[in-house]
Amino acid sequence: MKIKTNLIAFSMMIIFSIYNYAQVQNIAHRGCSSLAPENTYSAWVKAIEIGADYFELDIQLSSDDSMMIMHDATVERTTNGSGSVSSMTYGQLRLLDAGSWFSPEFTGEKIPTFSEALELSKTNGIVDIVAEIKTTDATIVPKVIAMIQAYGMQSRVIVSSFTYSQIAQCRSLDASIDIQLFGTITNAMIDQVALINGEWVGSGGTITQALIDYAHSKNVLFNGWTINTGSQMLALIALGIDGITTNFPHVLVAVTDSTAPADVIINSAITTGETDISLDWESSEDPESGITGYEIFRDIIPNPITLYVTVGDTTSYIDYTLTENETFYYRIKALNGAGLKSTNYSNEVSATTNADITKPVVSFVTSERDTSTVYIEFSERVEEASAEVLTNYNINKGVSVLSAELMLDEKTVVLITSSLFDSTYTLAVSNVKDKAIVPNVMLNASMTFTHKNITSDIISCYNLDDYTIVGSDTVIYDASLNANNGVVKNGAVISSGYLGNSMEFDGVDDFVQFQNSPSFNFNGGGVTVSVWTKLAYLPSQLLQPFGPLFDAEGDQFVLYEDRGNNELRFKVVTNVTAERPGIPGVDLVTGKWIHVVGVYNGSHAKVYLNGVLKDSHILTGNVNTGIVPMLGKSGTSGTPSYFKGSIDNVLVFNYGFTDDEVSGLYNNTKIPANIIVGVESTPEYPKEYSLSQNYPNPFNPSTTISYDLPVVSKVSIKIFDLLGKEVASLVNEEKEAGYHKVLFDGKGLSSGTYFFRIQADNFVQTKKMILIK
Numbered sequence: 001m002k003i004k005t006n007l008i009a010f011s012m013m014i015i016f017s018i019y020n021y022a023q024v025q026n027i028a029h030r031g032c033s034s035l036a037p038e039n040t041y042s043a044w045v046k047a048i049e050i051g052a053d054y055f056e057l058d059i060q061l062s063s064d065d066s067m068m069i070m071h072d073a074t075v076e077r078t079t080n081g082s083g084s085v086s087s088m089t090y091g092q093l094r095l096l097d098a099g100s101w102f103s104p105e106f107t108g109e110k111i112p113t114f115s116e117a118l119e120l121s122k123t124n125g126i127v128d129i130v131a132e133i134k135t136t137d138a139t140i141v142p143k144v145i146a147m148i149q150a151y152g153m154q155s156r157v158i159v160s161s162f163t164y165s166q167i168a169q170c171r172s173l174d175a176s177i178d179i180q181l182f183g184t185i186t187n188a189m190i191d192q193v194a195l196i197n198g199e200w201v202g203s204g205g206t207i208t209q210a211l212i213d214y215a216h217s218k219n220v221l222f223n224g225w226t227i228n229t230g231s232q233m234l235a236l237i238a239l240g241i242d243g244i245t246t247n248f249p250h251v252l253v254a255v256t257d258s259t260a261p262a263d264v265i266i267n268s269a270i271t272t273g274e275t276d277i278s279l280d281w282e283s284s285e286d287p288e289s290g291i292t293g294y295e296i297f298r299d300i301i302p303n304p305i306t307l308y309v310t311v312g313d314t315t316s317y318i319d320y321t322l323t324e325n326e327t328f329y330y331r332i333k334a335l336n337g338a339g340l341k342s343t344n345y346s347n348e349v350s351a352t353t354n355a356d357i358t359k360p361v362v363s364f365v366t367s368e369r370d371t372s373t374v375y376i377e378f379s380e381r382v383e384e385a386s387a388e389v390l391t392n393y394n395i396n397k398g399v400s401v402l403s404a405e406l407m408l409d410e411k412t413v414v415l416i417t418s419s420l421f422d423s424t425y426t427l428a429v430s431n432v433k434d435k436a437i438v439p440n441v442m443l444n445a446s447m448t449f450t451h452k453n454i455t456s457d458i459i460s461c462y463n464l465d466d467y468t469i470v471g472s473d474t475v476i477y478d479a480s481l482n483a484n485n486g487v488v489k490n491g492a493v494i495s496s497g498y499l500g501n502s503m504e505f506d507g508v509d510d511f512v513q514f515q516n517s518p519s520f521n522f523n524g525g526g527v528t529v530s531v532w533t534k535l536a537y538l539p540s541q542l543l544q545p546f547g548p549l550f551d552a553e554g555d556q557f558v559l560y561e562d563r564g565n566n567e568l569r570f571k572v573v574t575n576v577t578a579e580r581p582g583i584p585g586v587d588l589v590t591g592k593w594i595h596v597v598g599v600y601n602g603s604h605a606k607v608y609l610n611g612v613l614k615d616s617h618i619l620t621g622n623v624n625t626g627i628v629p630m631l632g633k634s635g636t637s638g639t640p641s642y643f644k645g646s647i648d649n650v651l652v653f654n655y656g657f658t659d660d661e662v663s664g665l666y667n668n669t670k671i672p673a674n675i676i677v678g679v680e681s682t683p684e685y686p687k688e689y690s691l692s693q694n695y696p697n698p699f700n701p702s703t704t705i706s707y708d709l710p711v712v713s714k715v716s717i718k719i720f721d722l723l724g725k726e727v728a729s730l731v732n733e734e735k736e737a738g739y740h741k742v743l744f745d746g747k748g749l750s751s752g753t754y755f756f757r758i759q760a761d762n763f764v765q766t767k768k769m770i771l772i773k
Contacts, residue, residue: 025243026252027130028052029226030071034247034540034566034585037102038078039069040109044120048127052249054158055121056130059114059144061137066090067114067147071134077101079111086135103584114144118151128156130245132182133166141169148177158200164192171196180223187214194218202245209239216240228540228564230255247566248540254289254337261286261334264294264346269330275353277319281332281346289337297331302348304329312589314773318700322381324437327352356380356436362429362673364743365449366499367420369461369651370479372402374415374449375499376429377670378442381410383433386441388413394428407465408496410435414465420451424736426676446676448738459519460484462631462650465500476503476512482519486512492632497648498532498593499669503631507536507543507644511633519654521625525602526656527557527572530665534593536644539585540566544641548634549596550650556627559598560634561643570598570607574621579605581615592747593648595666601656610748611666611729613659663729672704672741685737686710689763694744694756698770701747705730705756711737713760719744720755727754735760746771 031043032050039057047055058071068085075081075088079096090113099109114131121129131148133140141159148157159170160180167179179198183189184205193201201215202223215222224236225245233244233255246252265282272278284291291313298308298319308330311317321328331345364377374395378387386392387406393415395401400418407414428446433439454461461479467488468475474488492510494501505511514520531549539547539561547561547568555571555578562569567582581598587609588594597608605619631650632643649669657665686708694703705717715735719728727749730742744756751773757766 024237024241024252024256025053025223026051026249027054027056027223027225027243027245028249029056029245029247030058031055032247032249034228035250037099037106037109039071039112040098040106041112041116041120042099042106042109044112044117044127047249048120048124050250051253052127054128054130054243055117056132056160056245057114057117058132058134059140060085061135061140061143062090062093063087064089065139065143066093067140067143068093069112069114069117073134075111086137114147118147118153118157121156122151122153128158129153130158130160130180132160133163136163141166142173145170145173145177149174160200160202164189167193167198168196171198182225185211185215185222187211190215190218190220193220200243202243207236207239207241212239212241226564227252228566229542231543247564250290251337251540254292257286257289257336257338257340259286259288259336260340260343261291261336263342263344264332264334266330266332266346266349269328269349269351271351271353272318273354274356274358275321275323277321277328277351277353279317279319279330279332279349281315283315284334284342286334286336291334292337293335295333295335295341297333297345299329300326302329302350304331304348310335316700316773321353322435324353324355355438356434357440358434359440360432360434360442362442362445362447362675364670365427365447365673366669366671367425367449367451368668369452369454369458370463371419371453372417373463373479374417374420374427374451375670376413376415376427378411378413378432378434381435382406382413383435383439384410386431386433389431392429392431396426397423399425407500408494412500414500420453422451422453424448424450447673448676449671449674454480457654458482459522459652459654460514460650461652462486463500464494464497464503464648464650466494480519482517484514484517484519486514486631488512495646497646498534499649502532502534502646502648504646505632505643507642509642511642512631513633514629514631516626516628520627520629520652522654523622523625524654525622526654527598527600527623528651528653528655528657528662529557529559529570529598530649530651530653530662531559531596532593532648532669533596534646535561535588535590537561538566538588538590539563539568542641546634546641547643547645548630548632548641549643549647550629550631550652551634552627552629553635553637554624554626554628556624557598557600558629559596568596568607568609570596570605572598572600572605572619573624574600574619575624576621577619579617579619581605581607581617583607583609583614587614587748589747590645594748595669597657597662597665599656599662606656608662608666610745611663612727613662660729660732663732667730667742670743672743674738674740686739689713689760689765691756691758691765691767693767694769698772699746700772702743702745703769704741704743706739706741707758707760708739709735709737709760713737713763715740716759717742718757720757721749722753730756 028047030038032046036043036046060070081096099106154176158178162182180200182202185203221242223243262285267280297304329350333342360378367374403416430444478484490509495504542563549559551558566585569582571580599606606616634641690708692706717731
């Protein structure tokens with residue numbers, strides 16, 4: 001064992017170095033269970049790679065007396081099987097898949113044995129084991145002790161249990177093996193452990209300075225579990241904790257890093273386009289906690305010290321300066337996992353922007369669900385005065401434009417019109433100017449768009465473009481026919497959104513309160529919740545246990561970030577049971593718009609990220625009634641959590657979407673403008689099918705794919721990686737004849753070569769594109 005108890009030496013350590021991080025043992029809970037499926041060989045290997053001092057595991061007993069590693073008494077939660085561990089043989093248990101529930105990457109992972117754990121630890125020679133006995137079988141303690149002795153690992157295993165009699169039996173069988181009592185530790189429990197000369201207590205309750213000091217006075221070491229955030233870890237280290245059990249051993253490595261990352265070297269600053277500057281730099285290094293991001297300092301004078309932006313672990317950044325004919329100077333510092341910065345600034349680089357001489361063009365036109373709203377997004381920021389002139393917009397078929405409002409992004413104009421029907425319209429846009437020093441006026445353009453009205457299966461629709469003051473309340477309106485309006489509480493504000501505006505929450509007390517209603521109380525066998533969101537924190541970084549998006553006290557159907565499990569989860573509660581499929585934190589990003597959809601279809605609960613299925617759990621029954629939804633708040637009892645970030649375009653449906661419907665929802669929130677050549681003339685259709693090379697190429701992070709259809713066709717456009725794995729579905733629906741465009745956003749993908757393939761009736765074609773970040 002790494003720490004053998006010596007009260008005098010330990011007391012000196014407390015006096016002279018209470019913040020000596022090296023003394024705190026890093027115990028990987030069920031292995032590194034945030035990065036690999038819990039209690040598996042892969043989770044143990046991850047713990048070793050990260051540099052944990054111990055990996056913790058749970059021992060159950062099979063029907064033929066094999067010591068199997070499984071937390072639960074049954075196998076349902078973490079395998080593809082069912083039944084209790086004690087009722088199954090070693091051979092039956094080894095046939096189960098213990099990895100695919102966590103991620104397809106771990107499909108085929110087997111339930112490991114205690115023997116395999118001891119062999120790995122002994123071979124590795126560095127990492128030790130905390131072995132928790134889960135079963136109450138009377139023979140388990142002698143079996144555990146005998147196997148530890150057989151491997152000669154008495155000094156490298158801590159045998160642990162919530163049952164005092166089990167650790168007492170362990171002590172009587174072999175006093176050279178360290179023992180640990182788990183529980184909500186009290187002084188009386190510490191006395192019990194001290195009475196048999198035990199080494200450790202492990203507490204999941206409230207841990208205080210007095211409790212740790214009392215343990216130390218009894219010559220007992222103190223382990224806290226399950227501690228998953230850096231702030232919690234640092235607080236316990238300051239109290240003199242001896243061990244921290246965590247799902248995130250890499251976070252503990254990070255917060256105890258006291259070495260600054262290496263200084264950054266910038267390679268170049270190049271003006272691209274007119275007012276954009278592209279920065280490129282060498283990756284910094286930090287062998288302890290790794291590089292988590294970079295601070296970019298910018299000014300219009302040399303030696304900038306003003307922090308301009310903080311980016312993630314990347315080596316490039318495009319500065320959309322929106323400023324003409326100006327020289328900008330840049331320096332960079334790296335950030336590591338402990339929040340330390342490079343000691344010195346990087347070298348300085350500079351670049352000068354050009355004059356803006358490009359005319360604005362319409363990029364997207366979207367009109368769905370709301371019966372009188374059209375969103376027009378331009379290619380750049382436009383002047384408010386010209387953007388809000390009603391006569392600059394004309395829609396055929398007798399539609400009147402009643403108002404035009406420029407959104408906060410200064411690129412999107414929202415038209416309020418007379419009633420629109422399910423039909424294709426022609427929109428003419430003219431005379432809109434950009435915000436250049438010498439404004440550029442757009443070329444008059446006409447384009448078609450297809451409007452789709454609200455369907456009867458929608459429960460609520462929140463565009464979140466604005467709110468209205470009604471008496472003493474601040475109200476957001478439901479665009480469906482169900483009047484599920486919400487009241488804004490404590491100052492949530494309107495900010496720039498993904499489509500139009502959005503609502504921004506401060507993570508302190510902002511939320512939106514809805515009421516229960518007949519439409520929310522549908523009591524059916526399916527539901528879909530769709531949200532666009534920009535996260536301020538990844539789940540593991542949350543300052544509170546949860547980050548609630550669409551949430552409720554009763555959890556009937558909710559979307560939320562879960563710090564303890566490092567996932568963004570969709571929870572559904574039916575009259576049968578509840579399930580919580582989740583998006584792993586590693587797949588999420590902060591500061592960028594992402595699309596999250598939760599689906600329950602009567603047989604499975606599913607969660608999707610940017611149109612792609614991320615997790616699916618078997619579930620049956622009718623959705624529980626009584627939901628009282630909220631945006632940004634987790635519940636009404638206890639101490640609720642609040643969401644920090646932005647939310648846009650919230651949709652709730654009373655049935656479960658198919659994969660294709662979710663993909664369509666993602667791809668059609670913004671619809672590329674279908675420009676017509678020759679205003680008011682009959683459009684000339686293509687003479688043949690065609691797929692054009694994406695533009696730009698290479699790209700970062702988005703690019704446009706164009707394709708031509710000579711006739712109405714069922715179109716499928718999908719993106720594949722080099723291994724042929726589908727990573728995105730952009731189009732999967734019938735399209736009219738004409739010239740079409742679709743935007744592909746690769747922000748969730750790594751740099752590399754990808755392929756996009758179109759299938760339109762019998763026409764199939766594939767092209768290559770390159771994503772560079």
